[in-house]
Amino acid sequence: MTGRAWGVLLVLCGAIFLEGIDVAMLNVAMPAIREDLDLSTGTLQWVMSAYVLGYGGFMLLGGRAADLFGRRRMFVLWLVVFLLFSGLGGLATEGWMLILARFVTGVAAAFMTPAGLSIITTGFPEGPQRDKALLVYAGTAAGGFSIGLVVGGLLSAIDWRWVFFAPVILSFVILVAALALVPVSPRPDRTGKGVDLAGAVTVTAGILLLVFGVERATHAPAGWTVLTIGAALLLFLAFVLIERASSSPLVRLGLFRSGSLVRANVSGLLFAAGFFGFQFIAVLYLQELRGWSSLQTSFALIVIGVDAVLSPLLTPRLVARFGNARTIFGGLLVASLSYALFLPLAADWTYAAMFPGLLLLGVAFSLVYGPLTIVATDGIAEEEQGVAGGLLYTSFQFGAALGLSAVAAVNIAATDGTSPAALLDGYRAALVVPLAAALIAAAVSAFGLRARRPATTGGDGSGAPSGAGAPQGGTEQPVGLGA
Numbered sequence: 001m002t003g004r005a006w007g008v009l010l011v012l013c014g015a016i017f018l019e020g021i022d023v024a025m026l027n028v029a030m031p032a033i034r035e036d037l038d039l040s041t042g043t044l045q046w047v048m049s050a051y052v053l054g055y056g057g058f059m060l061l062g063g064r065a066a067d068l069f070g071r072r073r074m075f076v077l078w079l080v081v082f083l084l085f086s087g088l089g090g091l092a093t094e095g096w097m098l099i100l101a102r103f104v105t106g107v108a109a110a111f112m113t114p115a116g117l118s119i120i121t122t123g124f125p126e127g128p129q130r131d132k133a134l135l136v137y138a139g140t141a142a143g144g145f146s147i148g149l150v151v152g153g154l155l156s157a158i159d160w161r162w163v164f165f166a167p168v169i170l171s172f173v174i175l176v177a178a179l180a181l182v183p184v185s186p187r188p189d190r191t192g193k194g195v196d197l198a199g200a201v202t203v204t205a206g207i208l209l210l211v212f213g214v215e216r217a218t219h220a221p222a223g224w225t226v227l228t229i230g231a232a233l234l235l236f237l238a239f240v241l242i243e244r245a246s247s248s249p250l251v252r253l254g255l256f257r258s259g260s261l262v263r264a265n266v267s268g269l270l271f272a273a274g275f276f277g278f279q280f281i282a283v284l285y286l287q288e289l290r291g292w293s294s295l296q297t298s299f300a301l302i303v304i305g306v307d308a309v310l311s312p313l314l315t316p317r318l319v320a321r322f323g324n325a326r327t328i329f330g331g332l333l334v335a336s337l338s339y340a341l342f343l344p345l346a347a348d349w350t351y352a353a354m355f356p357g358l359l360l361l362g363v364a365f366s367l368v369y370g371p372l373t374i375v376a377t378d379g380i381a382e383e384e385q386g387v388a389g390g391l392l393y394t395s396f397q398f399g400a401a402l403g404l405s406a407v408a409a410v411n412i413a414a415t416d417g418t419s420p421a422a423l424l425d426g427y428r429a430a431l432v433v434p435l436a437a438a439l440i441a442a443a444v445s446a447f448g449l450r451a452r453r454p455a456t457t458g459g460d461g462s463g464a465p466s467g468a469g470a471p472q473g474g475t476e477q478p479v480g481l482g483a
Contacts, residue, residue, distance in 0.1 A: 088101045
């Protein structure tokens with residue numbers, strides 16, 4: 001790649017690094033936030049869920065906006081919003097203020113992230129070069145998470161509010177670099193195209209109701225839960241009908257005819273549900289049952305960040321040898337093994353007993369995340385790359401929200417008292433949720449193992465089928481000009 005291409009890629013990697021470090025720091029700081037603001041477990045879960053709901057709920061609209069209004073324009077605009085509301089979160093004095101700030105920050109990420117991803121998928125030709133860029137991108141996201149664990153622990157030891165102020169500084173640096181390096185592009189032709197607000201409202205409301213219904217299932221009447229989840233399903237049905245009737249749909253339903261795209265999104269949803277749900281329980285176990293400090297917890301979980309090294313170094317070789325489908329399937333099996341190793345969790349476990357499961361989870365992330373990103377955007381037309389990226393990240397964030405809700409609900413239901421034994425029973429029961437999610441994801445991805453590999457006669461010699469999303473004429477499109 002040229003120096004200019006690397007410069008643009010590094011800016012976009014900086015943004016996904018920001019997203020990873022933001023989530024990881026908050027994860028470690030949760031017990032300190034609970035103590036300072038006197039939050040219940042349910043409210044604490046919503047501090048996490050508010051972000052992923054805003055992120056997942058508006059991601060499809062964010063992807064569509066990138067395609068319609070310009071990828072660079074959306075990336076820069078919403079990076080500014082992310083910066084502002086991250087800072088406001090650090091000023092919160094009540095739980096609802098923090099939840100609101102996190103929700104808006106998630107909405108900003110929902111517009112910023114698919115714009116950044118689509119700049120990569122339209123700026124690099126489909127094939128080895130794009131795959132390399134996407135795997136570097138995925139590795140940077142993992143690096144942000146692992147570094148965020150340590151930084152979050154250090155900042156929480158000082159004051160948990162710095163967990164929100166630190167991303168403001170990083171956001172500003174990325175903003176300056178983006179304005180300098182990502183080239184301005186002509187405004188896309190929007191003739192006959194529009195923003196499907198009705199579709200965006202129905203799908204966002206459906207996600208909110210579904211997660212809220214799951215979270216409240218253990219301490220609300222059964223009829224109320226059924227009514228809430230039923231309303232969510234009706235909203236999803238309305239979304240489908242709106243998309244079928246719209247002349248400019250938020251998501252063209254024809255995209256779902258691609259089996260690989262559907263498998264990638266379902267697998268991504270389930271994998272995120274298990275991954276985020278496991279972290280939520282692991283942090284509570286280490287800090288509330290074992291009494292570990294935020295910094296100790298950070299260093300305990302940092303081994304998961306091994307994927308920051310494996311994603312750009314090992315995963316490309318495995319993908320080249322076995323293909324994306326087999327690599328993803330193997331990663332989901334490794335994740336299942338990791339969660340299974342934690343089922344006999346004890347109150348006096350040494351770190352040596354936890355280490356193998358945590359290490360395997362980092363390996364699993366490196367095998368799943370990057371290849372899923374490739375599969376979900378491979379062969380998609382350039383004008384729909386933003387939507388394809390938005391769809392995948394919607395699945396990730398929707399899965400994260402459901403995973404957090406499910407483990408919180410199971411944990412609350414299975415915890416009978418405040419004794420160490422009661423807390424441990426709740427954690428053990430909740431750990432079944434990540435294992436079940438990973439096993440189901442592996443079963444879904446197994447259908448892709450029988451899929452025929454793409455022909456290796458692409459016009460660019462890269463192994464990509466001719467015309468499968470490659471730039472017209474077989475020449476590389478300058479980075480950023482497709483934005």
